[in-house]
Amino acid sequence: MSVLILLVVAYLLGSIPFALVSSRLFGLQDPRTYGSGNPGATNVLRSGNKAAAALTLIGDCVKGWIVVWVAMRLGFTVAEAALAGFAAFLGHVFTIFLRFNGGKGVATALGVLAGIDWRLALASLCAWFVVALVSRYSSAASLASAALSPIVGYVLFGADPVIAVLLAMSAVLIWRHTGNIQRLLAGTEGKLGGKKG
Structure with a gap:
């Protein structure tokens, strides 16, 4: 398989909008119609359905991880596999299935990091949890990660x-x-646990 084909397949896999898939499975509103309007796990959580949010999180994360994992198993270099992960990440952010207006990519990025090196993912996840626990802002936690x-990548x-x-x-x-x-600067950012509005 050529690198170009790998990147195209990775992008298409990354484009699967699990926020919409899980919302439909659980009979919820389109997550783009409430809260931040972002088709991601944090916004699905604002629906009050933790199972749907968890499914979104897992799906978005796994699609980033599996692209890197499969690429490495097919004999691509770590750098090429990481590039494929980036293509999947871009697929999530600019999904062809939602007119190139997807999620923010946090969970998919975590999956890519896990595929490259579990220590990268662990460090980012720890940073996310620490900042989220202290600030109660998912966005601040994501920015820190x-x-x-x-x-961390440079250290490794x-x-x-x-x-x-x-x-x-x-x-x-x-x-x-x-x-x-x-x-965040204006003090109007919604905190974790807030309901849809």
């Missing part, structure tokens, strides 16, 4: 091509949270 992953791998993928993914994550950053 995004900022940390390239640093040094000046490796994988770091470029981590930096690119972090940049997109932070950019996708521009509105959240503005609301």
Whole structure:
């Protein structure tokens, strides 16, 4: 399989909108119609259905992980597998199935990190939980994780091509949270556990 085919398949897999899939399975509203309007696990949680949110989280995470895992099993280099993971991440953020307006990519990015190296995922997950517990803001926790992953990657791998993928993914994550950053600064950001509005 060529790298180009790998990237196309990875993008299409990443484009599957599990927030909509889980919402339909549980008979919920389209998550784009309430809360932040973001088709992701945090917004599905605002519906009050924890099972649907959990299914969204797992689905979004697994699609990032499995792309990297399969790529490595097919004999691609770690850098190529990481690039495939980035393609899946972009598929989630710019999904072709929702007119290129997808989620923010936090769970999918975590799956990509887990596929590259479990220590990357663990460090990012720990950062997310610590910031979320202290601040009660999912967005702040996600921003902290995004900022940390390239640093941990550099510690683990040094000046490796994988770091470029981590930096690119972090940049997109932070950019996708521009509105959240503005609301955090204004004190109007919704906290974890808030209901849909």
